[in-house]
Amino acid sequence: MKHFINILLFIFCSISLRLSLNAQSMKSFFLIMRNTGEYTLWDGNKIRTFGFAENIVSHPLIPGPTIEVNEGDTVKIGAMNFSQGAPHTIHLHGLDVNQENDGVPHLSFAIEHMDTGYYTFIAKHAGNYLYHCHVSSTLHVQMGMYGKIIVKDKHNSKRAWTNGPEYNSEYAWMTSEFDTLWHSDSVLNMDIDHFDSTGHSEIPIPNYNPQYFLINGKSQNQLYDDDIKLQFKANESIYLRLFNIGFLYNEYVFPSILNAKLISSDGRPINNPEYIDTIIAFPGERFGVMLSGSEEDSGLIELRYRNMNTDSIINSQWIPYNIRYFASTTEKLIKTNYAYPNPSKGNININLGYQIEKSRLKEVFIFNIHGQRIFPQIHIDSNKIVIDLSNYKNGNYLIVVDNKSFISSIMR
Amino acid sequence: MRYLILFFIMTYWNLSFSQIKTLDIYIHHGQVLMYDSIAIDVTSFNNIDSFQAKHLNLKYSVGDSLLISIYNRDSSSHQLCIPYLNWFSDTIKTGDSLNSSLKLNQSGFFVLKDVIHNHNVLDGSIQVGYNNNKSFYWNIRSFSSVNSLNPYRPDYFTLNTHSKPDIVYDSSAVPVANVGDTVLIFIANTGLSYHSLHFHGFHSEILFSSKFSNHSGRLKDTFPIYPKQSLILRMVPDKTGIYPVHDHNLLAVTGGGIYPNGMFISMKINGQ
Numbered sequence: 001m002k003h004f005i006n007i008l009l010f011i012f013c014s015i016s017l018r019l020s021l022n023a024q025s026m027k028s029f030f031l032i033m034r035n036t037g038e039y040t041l042w043d044g045n046k047i048r049t050f051g052f053a054e055n056i057v058s059h060p061l062i063p064g065p066t067i068e069v070n071e072g073d074t075v076k077i078g079a080m081n082f083s084q085g086a087p088h089t090i091h092l093h094g095l096d097v098n099q100e101n102d103g104v105p106h107l108s109f110a111i112e113h114m115d116t117g118y119y120t121f122i123a124k125h126a127g128n129y130l131y132h133c134h135v136s137s138t139l140h141v142q143m144g145m146y147g148k149i150i151v152k153d154k155h156n157s158k159r160a161w162t163n164g165p166e167y168n169s170e171y172a173w174m175t176s177e178f179d180t181l182w183h184s185d186s187v188l189n190m191d192i193d194h195f196d197s198t199g200h201s202e203i204p205i206p207n208y209n210p211q212y213f214l215i216n217g218k219s220q221n222q223l224y225d226d227d228i229k230l231q232f233k234a235n236e237s238i239y240l241r242l243f244n245i246g247f248l249y250n251e252y253v254f255p256s257i258l259n260a261k262l263i264s265s266d267g268r269p270i271n272n273p274e275y276i277d278t279i280i281a282f283p284g285e286r287f288g289v290m291l292s293g294s295e296e297d298s299g300l301i302e303l304r305y306r307n308m309n310t311d312s313i314i315n316s317q318w319i320p321y322n323i324r325y326f327a328s329t330t331e332k333l334i335k336t337n338y339a340y341p342n343p344s345k346g347n348i349n350i351n352l353g354y355q356i357e358k359s360r361l362k363e364v365f366i367f368n369i370h371g372q373r374i375f376p377q378i379h380i381d382s383n384k385i386v387i388d389l390s391n392y393k394n395g396n397y398l399i400v401v402d403n404k405s406f407i408s409s410i411m412r
Numbered sequence: 413m414r415y416l417i418l419f420f421i422m423t424y425w426n427l428s429f430s431q432i433k434t435l436d437i438y439i440h441h442g443q444v445l446m447y448d449s450i451a452i453d454v455t456s457f458n459n460i461d462s463f464q465a466k467h468l469n470l471k472y473s474v475g476d477s478l479l480i481s482i483y484n485r486d487s488s489s490h491q492l493c494i495p496y497l498n499w500f501s502d503t504i505k506t507g508d509s510l511n512s513s514l515k516l517n518q519s520g521f522f523v524l525k526d527v528i529h530n531h532n533v534l535d536g537s538i539q540v541g542y543n544n545n546k547s548f549y550w551n552i553r554s555f556s557s558v559n560s561l562n563p564y565r566p567d568y569f570t571l572n573t574h575s576k577p578d579i580v581y582d583s584s585a586v587p588v589a590n591v592g593d594t595v596l597i598f599i600a601n602t603g604l605s606y607h608s609l610h611f612h613g614f615h616s617e618i619l620f621s622s623k624f625s626n627h628s629g630r631l632k633d634t635f636p637i638y639p640k641q642s643l644i645l646r647m648v649p650d651k652t653g654i655y656p657v658h659d660h661n662l663l664a665v666t667g668g669g670i671y672p673n674g675m676f677i678s679m680k681i682n683g684q
Binding site: 091093094096097098099100102104107136137138139141142201202203204205206207208247249265266267268270271272274280282283284285286308309310311312 | 554563564565566604605606607608610612613614615626629630631632633634636651652653654655656659660661662663664665666669670671672673678
């Protein structure tokens with residue numbers, strides 16, 4: 001009997017150990033820290049930067065490589081200093097790590113040139129965090145030594161956190177600024193001249209008058225790039241992650257059609273989520289915002305950069321969004337017999353039961369199977385409209401008019 | 413009869429827990445020294461009749477009634493107020509004094525400020541309730557050594573008029589606690605700049621926000637604080653170590669243009 005109990009106990013412990021190993025995984029990252037970066041701004045101007053690179057031969061990225069893990073993961077970040085300059089560290093901002101892994105040089109450790117250090121933590125809470133160098137941080141952060149840390153839900157199931165709100169797609173915007181004066185050699189080399197490993201480095205800091213206002217290192221026409229411009233389908237939700245690592249505070253003005261809902265702050269759910277058109281993010285803050293739209297629309301989100309002393313708006317950047325009307329959710333479609341013939345060889349008739357005004361024909365939306373809006377000829381014939389798809393390929397087309405949706409096929 | 417007895421019980425209850433307290437405030441002009449011995453002209457209000465280069469921080473209980481006497485020893489007029497409690501004194505001319513009263517009916521942490529001068533005065537604060545907790549107090553402020561308001565470009569950033577490195581000697585400001593302690597931090601921004609205080613090591617809960625009451629209950633590591641606003645944070649440290657708190661507007665970690673002699677403080681968390 002005693003042996004039997006021992007065997008049972010052994011099996012139980014083995015299963016428990018196996019389950020616990022399955023539940024959490026180890027994720028490792030390796031970053032190169034460099035002082036010799038060159039970064040090209042939106043207008044072609046090139047500046048010198050510090051930063052985090054993915055490998056030893058490439059320039060640092062602005063922001064640095066995104067570290068993406070899941071809730072419960074044990075995370076190990078290796079960092080090699082290949083700077084030929086002052087020491088660097090990684091501060092894991094918001095992850096509540098212990099002193100040893102906190103990245104404050106005189107309280108944990110600094111990584112000297114050609115040396116490598118390691119930081120370890122458990123990602124306890126899904127959410128948005130950031131990392132940055134904490135050596136002479138005013139200087140090194142301005143130089144570009146920062147990046148995003150995204151902790152996703154435990155099951156990687158497109159939820160803001162484990163069992164949290166669902167989304168269809170996500171974007172991550174990290175804001176910062178550049179003052180090109182700070183990126184001159186005379187300023188950049190000050191940290192080498194003044195660094196003291198006991199934590200008493202004193203560095204003169206110039207006045208701050210930024211000329212470049214960045215989202216993911218980009219601005220102006222670069223905001224139409226795919227990682228920034230919001231593109232999503234009507235009736236779907238996107239999760240927008242906001243990170244401010246700049247020295248100004250950000251004010252996002254969302255058009256009301258986007259139904260902006262603030263759901264998390266600094267890596268924790270907000271207990272009273274609120275629909276809000278203006279979201280303010282101070283330096284170091286991170287937010288999670290859920291956006292959705294039920295109508296096709298395109299427009300711009302204003303992002304204001306405001307001075308922390310005068311409250312004046314220093315700059316505004318405009319971020320485009322585009323909501324497409326594409327029937328990915330079939331339950332939203334009203335099935336009807338009023339589109340005919342189906343399939344058609346060219347002309348599709350839709351009987352509305354009333355006469356639509358000619359001026360409203362631009363409100364008839366027609367999309368191909370890829371979700372792209374097309375613009376065929378449309379005619380009004382008493383209480384119906386006739387859509388001429390004879391110049392378009394065989395396939396299914398979605399037609400939306402007066403909040404009614406129709407799917408018709410062209411087959412020749 | 414039943415209601416009469418209840419009335420007397422309630423009256424007795426109120427009288428037994430609330431007190432009438434006198435508060436004398438003296439307004440004086442002087443200078444506050446920055447860490448590098450730069451002197452900045454300021455007016456301060458304190459409860460002794462001489463200039464003190466510090467912010468007045470008052471502590472009371474909910475239900476207390478204050479009988480306030482204000483003496484203006486400065487060369488210009490002043491008017492004190494606690495906007496959150498909708499209390500405003502009359503204007504007090506040079507050499508004058510006045511009496512006022514204030515009933516403290518709600519708990520919180522409020523800025524006590526000057527209505528007439530909002531730049532070169534060491535505004536104070538008043539804590540009501542929360543008296544039985546391990547607590548620390550930060551009056552954060554920006555100073556402009558050139559006294560320039562147009563545009564406002566401060567060059568010193570202090571906690572309780574100190575900055576790194578001198579701030580380590582202010583035991584009312586430097587959080588020292590044990591793992592598992594409940595620690596309250598009372599923060600008043602009495603300057604004109606906006607600040608964003610980042611805590612290493614721990615998230616804290618917002619217990620009170622004078623600007624955004626709906627933010628109460630939020631767990632955060634970085635806390636915006638607007639000019640003339642106040643916060644109460646609750647933190648329960650879960651590990652030992654030394655953890656910095658600093659403004660994440662990293663320009664405010666400088667003092668006199670030198671990094672890191674600005675708004676930077678460290679918490680020390682010991683084992684139980």
